[in-house]
Amino acid sequence: MRPGASSRPPSTLSWPSVTAAVGAGGRRDRRRRDAARIAQMWKVQPKRVGPERPLLHRGDCGLCKAAGYLSKDEALLTAEQFTELQMCDICQPWGVLGIPKPGGA
Numbered sequence: 552m553r554p555g556a557s558s559r560p561p562s563t564l565s566w567p568s569v570t571a572a573v574g575a576g577g578r579r580d581r582r583r584r585d586a587a588r589i590a591q592m593w594k595v596q597p598k599r600v601g602p603e604r605p606l607l608h609r610g611d612c613g614l615c616k617a618a619g620y621l622s623k624d625e626a627l628l629t630a631e632q633f634t635e636l637q638m639c640d641i642c643q644p645w646g647v648l649g650i651p652k653p654g655g656a
Contacts, residue, residue, distance in 0.1 A: 586611065589610040589611050589620065590609065590610055590611040591610065591623070592609075592610035592620040592621060592622065592623075592626075593607060593608065593609060593610055593620065593621045593622075593623070593625075593626035593644055593648075594607075594608050594609075594610055594612075594615055594617040594619065594620055594621060595607055595608070595617060595621065595629065595636070596608060596614075596615040596617055596639075597617070604635045604636065604637045605633070605635070605636050605637070606636075606637050606638065606639050607626060607629065607630060607636055607637070607638045607639065607644050608639045608642050608644060609639070609642040609643075609644045609647060611642070612639055612641065612642035612644075614639060614641055614642070615639070623648065626644070626648060627648055627650070630648070630650065637653065638652075638653050
């Protein structure tokens with residue numbers, strides 16, 4: 552054996568790298584949980600200037616950058632109370648909400 556060499560076999564992972572891997576996995580899991588939770592929520596894009604009307608989107612729709620999220624019950628109530636509310640044709644929130652497609656189609 553060489554002078555200063557350890558009699559233990561070399562480890563492939565040091566303690567800091569193991570801790571970092573567990574931490575990264577935890578962050579990945581948290582991001583996955585957050586994404587799943589947001590996918591089950593809805594958001595309203597406010598009315599803009601002109602003839603446009605407010606739009607209801609699924610929580611994970613990339614077209615809307617609204618800050619707040621609505622629960623399913625709140626989204627249903629919003630769609631029921633605000634008849635001028637339109638629904639996004641891209642994320643199609645009516646399917647997940649269990650209501651007919653706007654426009655009767």
